[in-house]
Amino acid sequence: MTVAASPAARRPRLRPLRLGRVAGMLGLVALLLALALAHLGVGARPVAPWTVVEALLAFDPDSFDHNVVVSLRLLRCLAGLAAGAALGLCGALVQSVTRNPLGEPHVLGLNAGAALAVVSALTFAPALERILPGLSGPAARPFLAALGAGAVFGLVVATARAGRGGLTPLKVTLCGVAFSAFAAALTSAQLILDDQTLAAVRLWLAGDLSGQSYAALQMALPPLLFGLTLALLLSGRLNALALGEDVARGLGVDLARTRFAALAAAALLCGAAVSLAGPIGFVGLVVPHAVRGMAGRDMRLVLPLSAVAGAALVLAADLAARTLFAPRELATGAMTALVGVPVFLLLAARSRR
């Protein structure tokens, strides 16, 4: 009680970290680095890890291996890192705001909404061009994806909030399934009616990291960084929110504004990820659970670590997708689902209500 009187202690302090947890976090970062090296080194032409490091630090334009790494593989690796970090962060935000362990961008229909927005923009390109030139081009894709994700997400949350229980896991999941199915049906109807759009987005729709360009990466960065900053700024308030609505209000947190800001950040992050990697699912479901097991419930740790773990998961999934059936490639989204759904099943089988 004496502590509460001093002004400096009004904000909750980071608890001292246990050694095991610190080791776990460092291990996570080391794992991410190792995965990135492996991601850059593995392929039709294997490149040794030290050559990869050399290529990144002291690029030699005459070396064939260096060129393979920097001009062919680095882009895919960076896109995977960015998309994975965004998805992990997005999942942590959504689970925290909805206070729902099953919350996840894919479950909540964000992916389907983003895909619908991007495909619709391509289908109605001529009409859109007349309203605002450039809206159907690749440059507007992150913006459109975030818009679609946000719209569907808003619908899901608004519908699932109805009734006495609020956002129960079952209601959130059912609404997410319903709106996802609706958006997916509209998307595939457009693709069936329009061959050109299908050809343009077929690869991207499967959740795929190949075929990236630095332009797309640049376009995705502003929403990603904005969402990331917003999420980190909100982490203290999200901690307060986790204590319950009354406590949070007592601590001076504006509930509605915090929720809105966090959900907006989630939509921005998801939009950036979808525009880069297509609708990759289930990263946001698994990652926050794993991170909470490692770092506890403090959002100031959970959020950055979720970004790291999400990036690691997507890189690992992409690595598996590229190598398991080489020379054929699987869709990265299928690999993350094969990892993520068993976790969903475990959580669902453990849930009581």
Place this chain on the structure above:
Amino acid sequence: MTAARAAGYARFACGPLAFRLRPRVVATCVGLACAIGAGALVALSSGSLPIPAAQVLAALVRAQVPAEVAQVIWDIRLPRVLLAMLAGAMLGLAGAAMQALTRNSLADPGLIGVKEGASVAVLALILAVPAAGVGLRPVAGMAGGLAVALAVAGLARDLSGVRFVLVGIGMSWLLSAALLVFITTADINDVETALVWLAGSLHAASWPLLPAPAAWGAAGAVLLLATARGADAALLGDPVATGLGVRLKALSAARLAAPVLMTAAAVSAVGSLGFVGLMAPHMARFAVGGGQSALLVASALVGAAMVLAADTVGRLLFAPLQIPAGIVMTVAGVPLFLFLLWRRRDQL
């Protein structure tokens, strides 16, 4: 007797045989059947070659019609219309039985991964044994669907809970990911044949595709109707049902297996058609009220009408391009699903 009459039943007797029916239910079902007949006539007469209704009827009774008309009706449109009605009826029946069994109005064999399980099994058959006939597909599909249903029931440990639905949704996601792996690794020609079938389209309908689902559908319908009284009693609660002499374990096993197998057989024939099993029983309940046997018959009729309508709309809306019936069904079904969710919002 008076209680039965108060509930709207009328007794029909013919010598030693006597049974009770509710005239209102019979009238509703006859009305539905007539509507389906009219819908079928519309579906048969419309298309890239419009055929007047009189000529459709003449062709159906093998009267004198131009050879071209007879060919379009008998070889192309009739098997498609019949398959649509058959698949819809099976899915509707399966949904009605499942909702009664789990006492959960959102349960549907399609929602708990049976569709995807059947799809994976059929796809494996198509890819591994390309020479296998169309007739084998329902067998593979039913094995896959049953395996998934057993896995979901085992993981959730309890059929009536919310967990059952959540685990089922997770299982269907897992299997869709497996499907995606199939699609991305298999030969592109195989994928094209598989995709056409997966989209839930009736455009591949032909006479050889009909007998197997029809046989399974009939068997399942008989099983469900035969156990309808037991299911009515089971809704009163386990102790009451046991007291009334219902063998609950056998009843649950039969009433889980029948809808799962019917859904899988329907999926094997026409691909994944969502929301029929979910919506048809609700609309049927609205039309005929409670009582398993009435509900089953009405659900089958509503389901048949829904799929027939979805296929016809998908076929005509953007002609000459065809929208698979599965997509039409989803676009129409989701608002209805949300409406149901809204009505149950305080209990979920």
